[in-house]
Amino acid sequence: MEGGVVKTRALRSLEALRAFGVMLGGSIALAAAAAASIVAVARAVVSLRRPSTLALVGTAVTALYALVIRPWHLRWGTEPGDAERKLPGDELLPKDERQILHAVTIDAPVEEVWPWLAQIGQDRGGFYSYKWLENLAGCEMTNADRIHPEWQHRELGETVHLHPAGGLRVSVFEPGRALGLERWGTFVLEPLGESRTRLIARGEVPRGVGAVAYGLLMEMPHFLMERRMLLGIKERAEARRA
Numbered sequence: 480m481e482g483g484v485v486k487t488r489a490l491r492s493l494e495a496l497r498a499f500g501v502m503l504g505g506s507i508a509l510a511a512a513a514a515a516s517i518v519a520v521a522r523a524v525v526s527l528r529r530p531s532t533l534a535l536v537g538t539a540v541t542a543l544y545a546l547v548i549r550p551w552h553l554r555w556g557t558e559p560g561d562a563e564r565k566l567p568g569d570e571l572l573p574k575d576e577r578q579i580l581h582a583v584t585i586d587a588p589v590e591e592v593w594p595w596l597a598q599i600g601q602d603r604g605g606f607y608s609y610k611w612l613e614n615l616a617g618c619e620m621t622n623a624d625r626i627h628p629e630w631q632h633r634e635l636g637e638t639v640h641l642h643p644a645g646g647l648r649v650s651v652f653e654p655g656r657a658l659g660l661e662r663w664g665t666f667v668l669e670p671l672g673e674s675r676t677r678l679i680a681r682g683e684v685p686r687g688v689g690a691v692a693y694g695l696l697m698e699m700p701h702f703l704m705e706r707r708m709l710l711g712i713k714e715r716a717e718a719r720r721a
Contacts, residue, residue: 502616503696510695513541552702553684556582556709561679567657568665571650572683579664579682579701583709584675587716589668592676593655595712596666598623598630601640607711608704618642624715633658676716678709 516537523530557580572578585592598604604623613620618641633652639660640646651659659665664682671677685693
């Protein structure tokens with residue numbers, strides 16, 4: 480019995496290591512390359528030498544990301560006024576924190592979009608994102624292509640699984656309006672007339688040491704997966720309407 484418990488714990492540790500490796504591996508490699516480029520250029524300048532072309536290119540790309548690409552992806556899909564909207568779940572975000580704000584407009588009414596959002600979860604409808612990448616991390620994900628009535632409700636505090644080993648707790652659940660997950664953010668549906676919907680995802684950008692770790696490791700994977708998720712919901716809602 481004890482041997483079985485130890486083996487199970489070892490397998491869970493390996494699964495967690497695999498998941499974090501897939502999720503963070505690319506970010507770690509890019510951050511290391513950026514740091515190496517900047518250090519190489521700084522050393523060359525101090526030594527009055529011409530930096531290598533590779534180091535200059537790496538430093539230029541890093542500056543481009545910090546000044547142009549990062550501000551764009553932190554506000555991907557947004558329109559004037561989105562940042563000022565009062566949305567469910569705002570009271571759960573720390574005041575005066577910088578926010579991640581992503582949005583997409585869907586050519587379908589709220590009542591046809593909500594069921595797709597309500598059933599997200601590794602053990603339910605999936606996240607409509609890059610399934611191959613999620614499964615590479617051991618998520619055992621399947622993305623639903625139809626609405627399941629039995630998956631339409633969540634309780635506050637209930638866990639929405641991201642991986643068989645765990646997930647995030649529900650912080651907001653307003654049927655037809657909003658779904659919030661702790662440490663992720665809130666997904667809100669705003670009606671645009673009778674036949675269109677604005678799907679807005681709002682979360683916080685950590686500050687201090689947490690901001691550095693988040694920016695280096697989690698920010699880009701979070702953007703890529705959440706963007707694909709919003710587009711996945713849009714595609715399914717519009718296809719069903721068509």
